[in-house]
Amino acid sequence: MLNIKNLFASVEDKQIxxxxxxxxxxxxxxxxxxxxxxxxxxxxxxxxxxxxxxVTGGTVTLDGKDLLDLSPEDRAREGVFLAFQYPVEIxxxxxxxxxxxxxxxxxxxxxxxxxxxxxxxxxxxxxxxxVEFDAxxxxxxxxxxxxxxxxxxxxxxxxAMLEPKLAILDETDSxxxxxxxxxxxxxxxxxxxxxxxxxxxxHYQRLLEYIVPDFVHVLYNGRIVKSGGKELALELExxxxxxxxEENK
Amino acid sequence: xxxxxxxxxxxxxxxxxxxxxxxxxxIEMDVLPAGLNEDVIRFISQKKNEPxxxxxxxxxxxxxxxxxxxxxxxxxxxxxxxxxxxxxxAAPKNKKKLGSxxxxxxxxxxxxxxxxxxxNEQKILAGVEELEGEKPQVAVDAVFDSVSVATxxxxxxxxxxxxxxxxxxxxxxxxxxxxxYLGTVVPYSDNKFASLNTAAFSDGxxxxxxxxxxxxxxxxxxxxxxTENTGQxxxxxxxxxxxxxxxYLEGCTAPKRDENQLHAAIVELIAxxxxxxxxxxxxxWFPGDKEGKGGIYNFVTKRGACRGKNSKISxxxxxxxxxITWKYPSVILQGDNSVGEFYSVAVTKNKQIADTGTKIYxxxxxxxxxxxxxxxxxxxxxxxxxxxxxxGPKADNARNFTQCDSLLIGDLCxxxxxxxxxxxxxxxxxEHEATTSKIGEDQIFYLNQRGIDTEQAVALIVNGYARExxxxxxxxxxxxxxxxxxxxxxGSVG
Numbered sequence: 001m002l003n004i005k006n007l008f009a010s011v012e013d014k015q016i017x018x019x020x021x022x023x024x025x026x027x028x029x030x031x032x033x034x035x036x037x038x039x040x041x042x043x044x045x046x047x048x049x050x051x052x053x054x055v056t057g058g059t060v061t062l063d064g065k066d067l068l069d070l071s072p073e074d075r076a077r078e079g080v081f082l083a084f085q086y087p088v089e090i091x092x093x094x095x096x097x098x099x100x101x102x103x104x105x106x107x108x109x110x111x112x113x114x115x116x117x118x119x120x121x122x123x124x125x126x127x128x129x130x131v132e133f134d135a136x137x138x139x140x141x142x143x144x145x146x147x148x149x150x151x152x153x154x155x156x157x158x159x160a161m162l163e164p165k166l167a168i169l170d171e172t173d174s175x176x177x178x179x180x181x182x183x184x185x186x187x188x189x190x191x192x193x194x195x196x197x198x199x200x201x202x203h204y205q206r207l208l209e210y211i212v213p214d215f216v217h218v219l220y221n222g223r224i225v226k227s228g229g230k231e232l233a234l235e236l237e238x239x240x241x242x243x244x245x246e247e248n249k
Numbered sequence: 250x251x252x253x254x255x256x257x258x259x260x261x262x263x264x265x266x267x268x269x270x271x272x273x274x275x276i277e278m279d280v281l282p283a284g285l286n287e288d289v290i291r292f293i294s295q296k297k298n299e300p301x302x303x304x305x306x307x308x309x310x311x312x313x314x315x316x317x318x319x320x321x322x323x324x325x326x327x328x329x330x331x332x333x334x335x336x337x338x339a340a341p342k343n344k345k346k347l348g349s350x351x352x353x354x355x356x357x358x359x360x361x362x363x364x365x366x367x368x369n370e371q372k373i374l375a376g377v378e379e380l381e382g383e384k385p386q387v388a389v390d391a392v393f394d395s396v397s398v399a400t401x402x403x404x405x406x407x408x409x410x411x412x413x414x415x416x417x418x419x420x421x422x423x424x425x426x427x428x429x430y431l432g433t434v435v436p437y438s439d440n441k442f443a444s445l446n447t448a449a450f451s452d453g454x455x456x457x458x459x460x461x462x463x464x465x466x467x468x469x470x471x472x473x474x475x476t477e478n479t480g481q482x483x484x485x486x487x488x489x490x491x492x493x494x495x496x497y498l499e500g501c502t503a504p505k506r507d508e509n510q511l512h513a514a515i516v517e518l519i520a521x522x523x524x525x526x527x528x529x530x531x532x533x534w535f536p537g538d539k540e541g542k543g544g545i546y547n548f549v550t551k552r553g554a555c556r557g558k559n560s561k562i563s564x565x566x567x568x569x570x571x572x573i574t575w576k577y578p579s580v581i582l583q584g585d586n587s588v589g590e591f592y593s594v595a596v597t598k599n600k601q602i603a604d605t606g607t608k609i610y611x612x613x614x615x616x617x618x619x620x621x622x623x624x625x626x627x628x629x630x631x632x633x634x635x636x637x638x639x640x641g642p643k644a645d646n647a648r649n650f651t652q653c654d655s656l657l658i659g660d661l662c663x664x665x666x667x668x669x670x671x672x673x674x675x676x677x678x679x680e681h682e683a684t685t686s687k688i689g690e691d692q693i694f695y696l697n698q699r700g701i702d703t704e705q706a707v708a709l710i711v712n713g714y715a716r717e718x719x720x721x722x723x724x725x726x727x728x729x730x731x732x733x734x735x736x737x738x739x740g741s742v743g
Contacts (some may be wrong), residue, residue, distance in 0.1 A: 048698050051690065072697035081698075088695040092713025101709065102699035110701065142715065158699065 001026045001197050002166055007058035009046045016042040018222035019058070024166070027194040031208055032201045033232060034219035035241040040201045041085060043219070044170040048082040049075050062166060077109035079165030082156040083172050089144045095137040095154070099124065099161055106162060127160040131187035151204035156187040167191075168199045172205040185210030205237035219242050281312070281338035287311065290448050293338050293530075299328045300424055310437040312448025317441040321339050322632040323575060324665055325602045328546065330511060336481070337449045342476065358691060389598035410459040413468055418486055419455035427458055430488055434554045435582070436519040442513040443550045446482045450515070453483035458524075467723050469498040481721030485516040489524035491557065496527040498726055509537075522557030522584065527565070529722050530732050533737075541629075544572025551578035555587035555697035558613075563590040565721040567730045568603060570736040577635065579608035582616035582644075589618040590720040594730075596737050597630025597662070606636035606667075610649035611677070620651040623715050626662035627738060633665040638679055640672040647677040655685040656714050656736070706733035 002024040009017040016039050024030050034040050046053045049059065049072035060067040067075055091099070092237055104114040112119055115123065133153040135146075143151050152172055156231045159167055169181060169188070188198065188211050208216075208230065216232040220241075225248050226232065236244075281289060290311050294304040319327055360391060406413050412423060419427050437447040454470040470485065489495050499516075518526045537544025547570075553562035564578040565661075574597075575637040582591030591607035609618040632655065640647045653663030670679055689708055696706035712731050714717065719727050719734075 011374070048694075050694055072694060073700055073702045073703075076698050076700040084695065084698075088689070088691045090692055090695070090710060090713055092716040093709050094713075098696075098709065101705065102696075102701055105702075105705070106700040162699065 003061045008056045029198040029213045031213040031216045038219045039222045081164035081167045083169040085171040087151040090142040148175045205233045270468040313438045314444035332598045412457040416453045416455040446515045450484040453485045456487040460490045461492040464495040481512045488519045491521045492523045494525045516551040518553030520560035525561040527563045530566040538573040545566040545569035547574045549576040554581045558584040561588040565592040568595040574603040581610045585613040586615045591620045592721045593622045594715040594718045596625045597632045598627040604633040609636040611640040611644040614645045618649045622653045624655045627658035628664045635667040641675045642675040649679045651681045653683045
């Protein structure tokens with residue numbers, strides 16, 4: 001599904017990604033781990049098309065389509081979803097209106113008619129239940145005044161509503177207490193299917209106890225330096241990242 | 250990045266989009282030659298068959314105007330206005346008393362239809378029937394250049410004793426009411442542009458809601474400048490008698506012209522005991538082109554008097570048009586426990602200027618006021634909030650809350666705040682909050698990442714920012730205003 005070949009990217013002339021190769025198939029969950037500053041979040045930003053990241057080499061395709069050639073909104077419409085590490089607050093924009101706009105934009109891109117109000121509200125209700133996020137969304141502005149946990153759960157609700165092919169979760173576990181973590185993980189597990197794929201970006205192994213990955217990759221200094229199965233995460237937990245740093249000096 | 254270039258192309262295209270209402274109507278007009286003097290005022294007065302007292306009053310306005318200097322305290326460079334180059338009267342030709350809507354010039358009707366104003370009563374009624382009365386009705390007074398061309402739902406309103414007509418007509422049909430209230434809130438000598446309006450006012454709307462009557466529908470005036478080199482000087486007078494309620498909306502557009510046109514209107518509101526007036530404006534005069542050529546000078550005096558106990562006046566304005574918007578819809582809180590409100594969204598882009606805000610005078614006891622101002626600046630736009638909260642010595646326990654926010658889009662625009670507070674009573678509570686923010690790239694990217702393009706993202710963010718004010722508008726106009734805000738800012742982010 002996702003095919004990253006020899007990807008190089010920089011921010012303000014500083015090389016951040018230095019030749020990433022990664023293949024993610026449908027139905028798979030990949031975890032990307034690594035020490036701080038290794039380029040994990042940058043990879044997520046580059047895939048989503050954040051403006052200040054400049055791709056200086058390599059290719060990224062989603063089901064054969066060149067992602068790098070698309071605007072951020074078209075990447076989203078093609079099915080790339082980024083759950084933000086720090087979801088942005090937008091005052092005055094109601095959460096529900098935002099969800100509806102996003103959903104209908106994506107539908108329109110695929111030639112589908114907008115959902116009518118009733119169907120939409122019903123769908124929202126179902127998905128809220130699925131991801132155990134029962135906040136009253138109608139009267140609340142997008143992420144405004146949400147607690148850290150609520151913001152992350154709101155990301156997962158959006159994920160459930162928009163049903164992307166590829167979901168990238170950028171440190172979704174950071175700042176969550178154990179209960180919130182379990183709820184978020186449950187949501188993700190329910191949304192896993194043979195047709196979609198997940199990339200979990202995380203610093204800690206903790207999240208992977210709840211969402212079990214098929215593959216674990218270690219990102220260091222802008223490159224994937226080690227890949228393995230879920231047991232690699234345990235090894236990292238045990239030994240820390242220092243041996244990776246040693247190996248790649 | 251390739252994407253960015255593409256985005257910029259799209260933005261460029263959209264920003265070059267023409268002002269939607271910039272067309273002119275080809276209709277035979279009676280236009281007075283340019284110039285302002287006693288003869289012109291006498292001509293206007295005679296044309297309208299006005300009583301002697303009104304002519305006298307107009308002349309007082311004219312003589313005051315001639316003596317007054319141009320104001321010099323505003324936060325922009327005052328453009329040269331050649332008052333002698335303006336024609337002070339333009340009206341569709343051969344206008345006679347119209348018995349019904351059928352007699353209105355079809356060209357005129359077509360114009361208003363193009364602007365989205367349903368003048369055709371039949372149509373409205375049919376529409377209402379279809380919706381089984383769910384949609385609230387709106388009665389419209391349409392003013393084309395200087396003259397009111399049609400007022401709808403008149404008969405229905407008059408059954409409740411409500412008078413809703415052009416002010417010219419009210420002078421004929423209810424001279425005693427007009428004489429009693431006209432100029433009592435905004436005196437003829439108030440300021441140079443108010444004096445000019447007093448002298449030359451062409452038409453406008455008159456509303457009287459009798460005691461205890463709640464006006465069952467929104468009342469609305471739609472102003473349209475069409476003819477070249479004319480000014481528009483309409484005058485609106487709204488009186489809500491004891492216990493009455495009315496919600497009133499005005500909308501305005503004008504054709505695209507290279508030269509500037511002057512719009513110097515006056516609105517006077519009077520609320521008696523327990524009465525409430527809600528006045529909403531969606532102003533979309535031609536703003537001039539991208540280089541700042543042309544556009545309307547919107548120099549307007551709007552003031553309301555809460556004369557009675559427990560009365561309430563609320564101004565809501567959405568200002569997106571005009572080259573210069575310069576107005577301070579004000580409330581004089583005379584009656585004890587009276588309430589004044591001001592909700593404003595003002596947008597300036599390209600080279601537009603807005604210097605707007607409100608004045609609230611607390612005179613009675615326990616009077617309360619609330620000011621919510623949201624300025625949005627884009628392009629080279631300059632946006633100033635100027636507000637005065639004054640508490641008189643007898644206004645025990647007066648309370649005011651002011652919130653004044655500015656949103657900047659881009660690096661070349663400006664936002665300014667000039668709050669004035671004068672309190673002569675130490676029991677008063679006055680609060681002032683102000684913020685300035687920019688639309689963040691983070692916000693836009695977040696929305697982009699959910700499949701929402703940049704244009705729509707900005708529209709969402711701006712509408713969210715202005716929501717507190719938009720919520721004050723009557724339902725059917727809130728939707729319009731939202732669209733207008735989005736349209737106005739298209740192409741402002743690149």
